[in-house]
Amino acid sequence: MKNVSFQMLGVGIAQLLPLLATLILTRLYTEEDFAGYTSFIAIGSIFAVGAGARYQYAIMIPEKNSEAVKVFSLSVYLTFAYSLLLVLVVLVITFFNIDFKIGHNIYLIPLYVLFFGIWNAFSNLSIRYKKFKQNSISKVLQSLIYVSSSIVFGLCKPIFNGLVLAKIIGVLSSIFYLFKKSVISLEFPKIKSLNKVAKKYSDYPKYGLLPAFLDIASVQGIVLILTWFYTKEDLGYLGLTLLILSAPLSLVGTSFKEVFYQKITYFINAREFAKGIRFFKNSALGLLLVGIPICLIILFLGEELFSFAFGDNWIKSGTFASILSFSFLIQLIVSPLSSVFNAANKLKVASYWQILYFITTFSTLGMFAYVLKFEVIELLYVYVIHEIILYSIYFILQYNTLKKLN
Incomplete structure (x- = not known):
């Protein structure tokens, strides 16, 4: 401790x-x-x-x-x-x-x-x-x-x-x-x-x-797309948004992931799979309860908070934050639980999802940015939908990995 x-x-x-x-x-x-x-x-x-x-x-x-x-x-x-x-x-x-x-x-x-x-x-x-x-x-x-x-x-x-x-x-x-x-x-x-x-x-x-490259490239996907196809101003606004949103993600996610990894490994090694599944569900619920208030504050007060804290020049960063609030929520819930693959020694399943995430991130964002010429606000909505779908799949894979052990 x-x-x-x-x-x-x-x-x-x-x-x-x-x-x-x-x-x-x-x-x-x-x-x-x-x-x-x-x-x-x-x-x-x-x-x-x-x-x-x-x-x-x-x-x-x-x-x-x-x-x-x-x-x-x-x-x-x-x-x-x-x-x-x-x-x-x-x-x-x-x-x-x-x-x-x-x-x-x-x-x-x-x-x-x-x-x-x-x-x-x-x-x-x-x-x-x-x-x-x-x-x-x-x-x-x-x-x-x-x-x-x-x-x-x-x-x-x-x-x-x-x-x-x-x-x-x-x-x-x-x-x-x-x-x-x-x-x-x-x-x-x-x-x-x-x-x-x-x-x-x-x-x-x-x-x-290769998995590490795919992981970091996927995480930076939205930044790279804005770098290539949008203005420096839009990229700057997004940069501040990600800087602010990443703080609670890193603090809560990293801290919880370490505790979760130790506990879920114990349940799997002890072959107490029912307890492990229950602990997994309770962990997801706990992260959801932590994330919802933060998500709602960002969703409804993002522009006001960014304007007050950083000046009126950065109100667009608040707009970006409001749009990205739901992607923030699902990442906060699902990412810390990914330790289940390590604990269950099912890294191949995680790698398959990582490859899927990498491909869909750049193909989806690239198509809407380069081919369909979406405005940056519209692209962020597409990004949020993509994150919700892909991380929902990730969560299902995590849960099914535990269930198959039972």
């Missing part, structure tokens, strides 16, 4: 700080600035999937700490190599003038991916050694540096997007903190000595990269 409390507290504060800072940042940055930041994070997150080739998630597996350090080192080496490769990718993108609405900030993507990959490796290493408090502090520090740097850059207006620079500096500060508190030294092992662990844990890149 102590360890979980540290994690929840860290996630909560790390989410709350940028949320509160947005009250200031929306008065320092324009809609185009938020558009550039939103697009940068979407593209950077997709590229970051390949950082470390997913070996960072194997750090907790080895019995010996010495082997875990080798896996950590392998992840860091691969992150450096991958980031260098991204430099070439970025040069190709700029050569062919592919527009992601982030301008020269695209040159910062390899740097962001490099820092994110190293931070992710350090974070998993700290969890292995049960340094939950330090891991929590690193997340708070990252948010604190991001917020303070964003305000400074908002005042002095650097060449690059201030929000993007602040994000990169925040991740870098977290790396320094975790390295200072870590059990390793600067002496990394030779590359040849890592061949054994690379082969031993090769399932992580083999079976982890």
